[in-house]
Amino acid sequence: MKKKLKPKITVFHCINAINNCESLPIPYKDTFKLKSVKMACSSMVKDAFLLRAFEAGSDAVIVFVCPEGQCRYVEGNIRAKNRVNWVKNLLDEIEIGGRRLSIHNIANGDTEAAVRIIRQVLADINELGPNPARH
Amino acid sequence: MIVGKQKPIAEIKEIISPYKKVLVLGCGTCVKTCFAGGEDEVATLSSALRLSCKKEGKDIYIEELTVERQCEDEFIREAAIAISKNSAVLSLACGAGVQAIARRFGDVPVLPGVNTTFIGVLEKQGLFTEECLGCGDCKLAAFGGICPVTRCAKKLQNGPCGGSQNGICEVNPDTECAWQQIITRLGNLGQLDNLKKYNPPKDWRPSHAGGPRKLVREDHFI
Amino acid sequence: MKSESLSNLQSILDKGDFAVTSECGPPRGADPEIIRKKGELLKGYVDAVNVTDNQTAIVRMSSIAACAHLVQLGLEPVMQMVTRDRNRIALQSDILGAYSLGIKNILCLSGDHQTFGSQPDAMNVFDIDSMNLVNMVKNMKTEGKDMSGFDLKSPPKMFIGAAANPFADPFEYRIIRLAKKIDAGADFIQTQCVYNMDRFKEWMRLAREEGLTEKTHILAGVTPLKSERMAKYMASKVAGMDVPESLIKRMGDVPKEKAAEEGIRICVETIAGLREIKGVHGIHIMAIEWEEKVGPIVEAAGLSPRPQAA
Numbered sequence: 001m002k003k004k005l006k007p008k009i010t011v012f013h014c015i016n017a018i019n020n021c022e023s024l025p026i027p028y029k030d031t032f033k034l035k036s037v038k039m040a041c042s043s044m045v046k047d048a049f050l051l052r053a054f055e056a057g058s059d060a061v062i063v064f065v066c067p068e069g070q071c072r073y074v075e076g077n078i079r080a081k082n083r084v085n086w087v088k089n090l091l092d093e094i095e096i097g098g099r100r101l102s103i104h105n106i107a108n109g110d111t112e113a114a115v116r117i118i119r120q121v122l123a124d125i126n127e128l129g130p131n132p133a134r135h
Numbered sequence: 136m137i138v139g140k141q142k143p144i145a146e147i148k149e150i151i152s153p154y155k156k157v158l159v160l161g162c163g164t165c166v167k168t169c170f171a172g173g174e175d176e177v178a179t180l181s182s183a184l185r186l187s188c189k190k191e192g193k194d195i196y197i198e199e200l201t202v203e204r205q206c207e208d209e210f211i212r213e214a215a216i217a218i219s220k221n222s223a224v225l226s227l228a229c230g231a232g233v234q235a236i237a238r239r240f241g242d243v244p245v246l247p248g249v250n251t252t253f254i255g256v257l258e259k260q261g262l263f264t265e266e267c268l269g270c271g272d273c274k275l276a277a278f279g280g281i282c283p284v285t286r287c288a289k290k291l292q293n294g295p296c297g298g299s300q301n302g303i304c305e306v307n308p309d310t311e312c313a314w315q316q317i318i319t320r321l322g323n324l325g326q327l328d329n330l331k332k333y334n335p336p337k338d339w340r341p342s343h344a345g346g347p348r349k350l351v352r353e354d355h356f357i
Numbered sequence: 358m359k360s361e362s363l364s365n366l367q368s369i370l371d372k373g374d375f376a377v378t379s380e381c382g383p384p385r386g387a388d389p390e391i392i393r394k395k396g397e398l399l400k401g402y403v404d405a406v407n408v409t410d411n412q413t414a415i416v417r418m419s420s421i422a423a424c425a426h427l428v429q430l431g432l433e434p435v436m437q438m439v440t441r442d443r444n445r446i447a448l449q450s451d452i453l454g455a456y457s458l459g460i461k462n463i464l465c466l467s468g469d470h471q472t473f474g475s476q477p478d479a480m481n482v483f484d485i486d487s488m489n490l491v492n493m494v495k496n497m498k499t500e501g502k503d504m505s506g507f508d509l510k511s512p513p514k515m516f517i518g519a520a521a522n523p524f525a526d527p528f529e530y531r532i533i534r535l536a537k538k539i540d541a542g543a544d545f546i547q548t549q550c551v552y553n554m555d556r557f558k559e560w561m562r563l564a565r566e567e568g569l570t571e572k573t574h575i576l577a578g579v580t581p582l583k584s585e586r587m588a589k590y591m592a593s594k595v596a597g598m599d600v601p602e603s604l605i606k607r608m609g610d611v612p613k614e615k616a617a618e619e620g621i622r623i624c625v626e627t628i629a630g631l632r633e634i635k636g637v638h639g640i641h642i643m644a645i646e647w648e649e650k651v652g653p654i655v656e657a658a659g660l661s662p663r664p665q666a667a
Contacts, residue, residue: 048178054186090179093144094187133189289441289467289481293488293541294534296467297522297549298596305596306470318530330533333492333541336445336485336504 005134007125008033009118010053013064014042016072017106018114021064026115032122042066043076050087054096059131060121063103064114070107077105096133099124136256137165137229138263139249141176144183147225150246151184154223155194159184159248160214160236161201162228169263171249172227174201180227180248196221205232211239218243271341271348277329279320284337286313292334364461365433366405367516369639370545370574374664375632376639378435378547378576379651380407381427383418392418392426398648400432402655404663405462407435407547407641411442414474421455428459435518436460439468444484445493449503452494456513464518464547465490488541491519495542519543521575523560524553524599532563539573546573547641550580552591553599554630561634570636577631580643581650582620585609621654628658 011021013036018024021036035058039045042065053061063084065077081103088098104117141147151157159181167173181197188195200217203210205228214236218224223244226233229251237245253265268285275282284290288306295314298305302315321327339345369376379399384391399406406427410420424434436455438448452463467487471479485493494517496502501512519538523531535546551557557577564570582588585608592600604623611619624642631637640660644651655661 046175046178048175048182051179051182051186055182055189087179090144090183094183094190096186096190133186288470288472289486290483291467291486293486293537294530295525295527297520297525298470300526300596302526306472312526315527318527330530331537333488333537336489336493339484 005130006031006033007059007122007130008035008057008134009060009062009121009125010034010056010058011036011062011064011118012039012042012045012049012053013037013062013106014039014066014077016108017042017064017066018111019109021114024111024115024118026118034118041071041073041076042080043071043073045080045083047083047087047090050084050101051090054091054100054131054133057131057134058100059125059128059134060100060102062117062121063101064106064117065103067105067107096131097128099128100131136168136254137231137251138169138253138255138265139166139171139229139251140169141171141180141227141249142247144180144187147180147248148184148187151195151223151225154221154244156196156198156221156223157184158198158200158214158217158221158224160205160217160224160226160228161199162205162226162232163201163203164206166228166232166249167201168257176227177201205229206235208235208239211235215240269342270337270339271345272338274334277332277334278317279324279326279329281313281317281320283313283317286310286316290337292337294330364405364516366435366462367544369404369664372664375660376405376574376576377403377642377655377660377663378405378407378639379403379642379644379648380409381423381648382409382412382646383420383423385415385417387418389418389426392423393430395648396427396430396432399651400430401663402652402661403642404639405433405435407437407464407643410437410439410466410468411474412437412469414441414469414471414476414479416475421451421458421460424455424460425458433462434460435462435464437464437466438490439466440483440485440487440490441468441471441481444482445489445504448485448490449493449497452497452513452515453509456515461514461516462518463494463515464520465494465543466520487519488537491517491538491543492541498542516544517542518545518547520548521546522549522597523551523557524549525597528556528560531560532567532569535564536567536569539569543573545576545638547576548578549597550578550591550643551627551631552604553601554627556599557631558634561636565636574638575636576639576641577634577637578641578643579624579627579631580645581624581647581654582608582616583647584613584616584620587620621650621657624654625657628654628660 015038065080071077084103088101092098159177161172161177177199181199202213218240225246225248226236227248233247254267255263255265258264270284299312302312304310304312321329381395408420408423411417420436424436427434465487471481494515497512498514501509521535588605588608591598628640642651
């Protein structure tokens, strides 16, 4: 029998939204894997990085960006949003599922919101099942 | 620049399906600028193809490489080693690049990953518009710098058709009427008299109608 | 050498009579009876009948063939020819062929773009434009040469028409374009349907000012409205068409079953108005799939019977 895999989430985050995702107080931390990628601005996220996170076995990928109008680099978070939407379509096209990728505006240091979103994504994975390209 | 658009992934998967080892080969010139086949697009497409094949349990090896220009032999040579290691090349260059690779590497299948669409300009970030058909006999001087051969859906040489309304082409509401633009511009230039001139039937010989074209510069032969 | 007889339309216009032309769309099939039936409905009421050339880019019986059927019937056709589907070689060849079949009038058009038709995946040609086509037919007539400069044996001497749309933009350019078409060789002009009389009058005033009405025969287009829906459709969906709100309202104010009658009444009134305009030498009635109404309109407008050609 196949052993049930632990859900895996990759979080790309702007350090101005959330400084550190590893230390977030998420309950039942041993029931899932969380990998975080820190960025000086969310505009550093590229289409290929998001896809590679899925290639590396993520069941879901989250991008945390600053609220609109509050990007230090003016429109970095808007660029990130456009790219995420592009990659979501791509994920639908290859039937991995665009729902596995999401982007969220997080006010500086709002860890509570970040935890809530991650828990919601974990619940979504439960419903969606594992990344179909994760063998 | 040459503007192109990446083919749908389903079509790309179909054309690479007979091969187990594929080199996705980008071009760092025109198609990079229009987000169809530069380094970033090579990485994204390769990753998407790997994911998709893995999902379907298909075994595929995908290598990524981008050269500066696929239409020049000097740059193509850099891809020789990578090409020799793969059973096919998926080129993300324009049609010229695809053929240049095919010409140099006679025994490797070279497949197109991009639909070459037009010669155009970057009108604004993310928007490219067609401006030139390469007809080989430029008459822009008479038309205030706006090309009716390219930008009028009927290639009209002697003024707008009856479907021009409020500056919009009847064929597509997103297209401005080239003739409206020509008239406005000639007005601004004080050259409205150009509109009264009869433009005779166009000589299409310098265009593709005369078969594939060549440019010869003997002074550059070595 | 046999003497070249003028077309009926030309001789009527040359005499200074007010001309009436109409239109007949060939069938989407190979049955000549349909053309003959439409022809019979028009016979005696009009001086010539335009035969459309794959109008709205939908495949139909060829204009030349349909024209030839009308000639056999004793009706005079105006062969419409578009530059969308044929290059200059085919256009010239078809003009020679058409003339050999007794077709003496031609209307030179660029043609509706293929994206509006049933086969939008088709390639278009547009080797030359309608202006070039007018000039080509003129050179055949006056110089006796084809486009290569070759002296044709028995060159075709067509009575040459072109279209003009007084309602399309840019308005101020429309007269320049009209002048260009006349210089290129247009003997007569058929206009887009006139609903907005004020704008048409203004266009005619400009044409007179430029002396254009002395150089060509302008036939004003009219199309009877069948319903309020058709009026709204023409106003909003047909490019280069100007239907004033007041007309749409007038069509809507009568009961549905009386709408067609009202449309014809408007058409007859329009014709009366057009006849008053200096420089309008005739009307072109485009009764789309409503050929049976052309006769009644012509009669009601007092334009019947038609003069006999010399």
